[in-house]
Amino acid sequence: MEALIASYGDTSSDSDSDSESSPAPPSEQKTSQESTLVLPPPPLSLLDTPNSLGFLDYLPSAQPSRVRNFPHIEGNYALHVYIPVYIPAAPRKEMALFMRRLSSVVPGLHAVDVDVPLDVLCKDEHKLEQVGLGREFHISLGRTVPIRVHQIDSLVAMLKQKLQTQRRYWIDFSKWEVFVNDDHTRTFVSVEVITAGLAEITKQIQAVNEVYKLHNLPEFYKDPRPHISVAWALGDTRESLKKVVEDERRKSSVGGSLQKCIFTSRFSGIDCKIGNKTYKICKFSDE
Numbered sequence: 001m002e003a004l005i006a007s008y009g010d011t012s013s014d015s016d017s018d019s020e021s022s023p024a025p026p027s028e029q030k031t032s033q034e035s036t037l038v039l040p041p042p043p044l045s046l047l048d049t050p051n052s053l054g055f056l057d058y059l060p061s062a063q064p065s066r067v068r069n070f071p072h073i074e075g076n077y078a079l080h081v082y083i084p085v086y087i088p089a090a091p092r093k094e095m096a097l098f099m100r101r102l103s104s105v106v107p108g109l110h111a112v113d114v115d116v117p118l119d120v121l122c123k124d125e126h127k128l129e130q131v132g133l134g135r136e137f138h139i140s141l142g143r144t145v146p147i148r149v150h151q152i153d154s155l156v157a158m159l160k161q162k163l164q165t166q167r168r169y170w171i172d173f174s175k176w177e178v179f180v181n182d183d184h185t186r187t188f189v190s191v192e193v194i195t196a197g198l199a200e201i202t203k204q205i206q207a208v209n210e211v212y213k214l215h216n217l218p219e220f221y222k223d224p225r226p227h228i229s230v231a232w233a234l235g236d237t238r239e240s241l242k243k244v245v246e247d248e249r250r251k252s253s254v255g256g257s258l259q260k261c262i263f264t265s266r267f268s269g270i271d272c273k274i275g276n277k278t279y280k281i282c283k284f285s286d287e
């Protein structure tokens with residue numbers, strides 16, 4: 001989650017490369033030159049669990065940097081309201097096969113959040129399913145925006161008032177899609193909600209919009225398209241990605257028109273992340 005929010009509001013950190021000086025041979029009177037060692041991609045053995053992110057320090061220093069959507073200002077906190085989503089184990093294998101095809105055709109793709117290059121994860125089927133697809137994803141219910149500290153209590157209280165009691169429902173993720181962020185600095189490979197769950201999520205987005213408006217924050221997109229993102233590339237690469245995604249859609253079609261569901265997840269609540277703190281916004285009426 002932290003990495004995707006970073007694309008809107010946090011600084012990405014680059015790994016430091018080590019440098020060494022090679023001593024001149026005793027028989028020669030030459031000045032030694034400093035040579036830079038570029039670290040290789042992390043060993044897959046380091047990627048043991050979805051929550052073990054220490055391996056990020058071992059990524060090559062040439063790894064692409066994320067770009068802010070708004071400047072960092074002291075005292076501002078990034079706000080993000082979302083539905084947490086976990087992909088069930090069964091569909092991960094088929095999704096991993098698709099991500100392998102993506103990685104082979106479109107270079108420079110990274111797994112969302114952990115930011116590990118897909119071609120590194122694709123070397124190990126277990127790691128791709130566990131690290132690339134076994135973590136928490138999210139459906140955004142509002143834009144990620146900066147807020148001031150004095151707005152936090154009011155925002156959280158009003159979100160809880162609007163969304164505190166919800167019914168559980170099923171969400172069908174049925175369509176591979178490609179999205180580009182507003183300033184075209186990153187392209188995302190996503191799975192979109194187009195059937196079951198769409199109506200409920202749309203109502204929740206409307207509720208979040210009302211709270212945003214009362215705090216003079218920008219509302220969400222006029223025609224929201226709920227989705228989770230599983231991979232990203234630097235810049236606007238939608239054309240090359242869409243070709244692969246459209247091929248996948250054709251393979252997944254049933255009877256030439258109906259699209260099968262990629263996976264289904266049960267609505268599990270709404271979270272509001274402000275800075276490094278996460279607030280649980282809703283409870284369920286059936287509990």
